[in-house]
Amino acid sequence: MIIYNLNSNVQNGDKIKVAFIYKPSNPYYSSAYYDTTIYNFFWIALKRSNELDITYFPNEDGFDTAQLKGKFDVILLPNNYHTWTPDLIGIQNLEIPVISKTGDPHYAKKLKQFQYHEKFKIDYYFNFMAEKYFHKFYPRDFKYKTIVLGLEPSLYQNVLPFKDRIKDKILNTGQVGNIKLKSRIANRIIHPRRSNWYFYKLRTLCNQLPYVEKQTLGKEDPKKKQEKFLGNNYPLLLSKYRSAIAATTFYPTTKYWETACAGCMTFMEVTDLNYGDYLGFEDKKTAIFINENNYRDKFQEYLQNPDDPKWAKIANAARNYVLNNLTNDNAVKSLVALMKEVI
Numbered sequence: 001m002i003i004y005n006l007n008s009n010v011q012n013g014d015k016i017k018v019a020f021i022y023k024p025s026n027p028y029y030s031s032a033y034y035d036t037t038i039y040n041f042f043w044i045a046l047k048r049s050n051e052l053d054i055t056y057f058p059n060e061d062g063f064d065t066a067q068l069k070g071k072f073d074v075i076l077l078p079n080n081y082h083t084w085t086p087d088l089i090g091i092q093n094l095e096i097p098v099i100s101k102t103g104d105p106h107y108a109k110k111l112k113q114f115q116y117h118e119k120f121k122i123d124y125y126f127n128f129m130a131e132k133y134f135h136k137f138y139p140r141d142f143k144y145k146t147i148v149l150g151l152e153p154s155l156y157q158n159v160l161p162f163k164d165r166i167k168d169k170i171l172n173t174g175q176v177g178n179i180k181l182k183s184r185i186a187n188r189i190i191h192p193r194r195s196n197w198y199f200y201k202l203r204t205l206c207n208q209l210p211y212v213e214k215q216t217l218g219k220e221d222p223k224k225k226q227e228k229f230l231g232n233n234y235p236l237l238l239s240k241y242r243s244a245i246a247a248t249t250f251y252p253t254t255k256y257w258e259t260a261c262a263g264c265m266t267f268m269e270v271t272d273l274n275y276g277d278y279l280g281f282e283d284k285k286t287a288i289f290i291n292e293n294n295y296r297d298k299f300q301e302y303l304q305n306p307d308d309p310k311w312a313k314i315a316n317a318a319r320n321y322v323l324n325n326l327t328n329d330n331a332v333k334s335l336v337a338l339m340k341e342v343i
Helices: 037-048 115-119 181-190 201-206 231-238 254-261 295-304 309-325 328-342
Strands: 016-022 052-058 062-064 074-077 087-089 098-101 124-127 144-146 166-173 212-215 241-246 265-269 288-290
Touching: 016 037, 016 328, 037 052, 037 328, 098 328, 124 328, 166 201, 166 231, 166 295, 201 295, 231 254, 241 254, 241 309, 254 265, 254 309, 265 295, 265 309, 288 295
Parallel strands: 016 052, 016 074, 062 087, 074 098, 098 124, 124 144, 166 212, 166 241, 241 265, 265 288
Antiparallel strands: none
C-alpha cells in the first residue's frame, strides 16, 4: 500500500529530495581542513543513503529559494549562522520544511543566532549535544533532536592492535586552558564563561601530569610534526596509544566516540554537568568515567598494570559499541527519520 503525505511529494519507496544550501568559502566544507567531521557528514555520509536524493547549492551572498518550489521535500542547512549559510531569499514564501544543524549552543546569544530562526524559517535543529544543553540557551519552543554525527567508520578500519600501542603514556588532545591564576582571573573578567579553562578544565588539569602525552591539534597550533594527524588522519594518532582522554566540561564532543572507535581505552569525563550518559557508554565496561575528584586515581590504576587484559576488553567493547551505534551512517538514519517527521 502506498501512503501519501498531503504536505509532501514523498511516497513510500521514494527518495527524499533534499536541497543543501551552504557558503562554499567556509573552510569546514573542505576535505583538506584540520577538522573534517562536517565535510564527512554532509558530503560523504549523506550521499551513501539510499533514502536521500541530495542536491548541493553553493552560494556566497543570496540564494533565491524560489527555484526550489515543487522540486524538493526538505531544505537542509549546515548551520543557523551567516558564515555558514547564505541569505535565503524568498524563504518565507515556501512551504518546504527547513532543518538546520546548529553550532555550539552557548554562543547563540553572543552571535545573535536567534534572528535566523525566523529569517531562515527553521522548523527543526539538530546536533550531537544533548537536548538539555541545547535548551539551556535556546527557547523551549525551538524543536531540537540529538543526532550523534561526525564519525566516518572507514577511517577506523585499520587501527593498530591494542598490544602494539604505547602503554606508559595517556594521550590527551585538543584545546586546553591557561593554568596560571592571573590568566584565569583575567578570562573570568574579560571572557566570562567563554575561556578554554571554562570549557576544558579537567582536560587542562590532565595536561599537568607527567605521564599524559599532550597534543594540541588544530588550526590554532598546526605544528609540523602534528600536521600528519589532522583531519582524516586523526585516527592514526589515536591508535598509537592504548589509552586516551576525552574530557569536556559541559557536553561531550566528537572526541568521545572518535577515541573509543580508534580502540583506545578511553578515560571519559561523564558527569551530571555535561549530560555525558546520553551517549550510552558504561563505566568500566566501555570506558572509565572520570571527574575532577578521581581522575588521578583512575589514571594510576591503569598505569600500575597497563597489561591487565581488562583494559583491552574495555577498549574493544567501546570500539564495537561505537561502530554499531555512533557512526555517520547511524546519524544519517536519524536525520532521515527527522526529515520524514517534518514532511
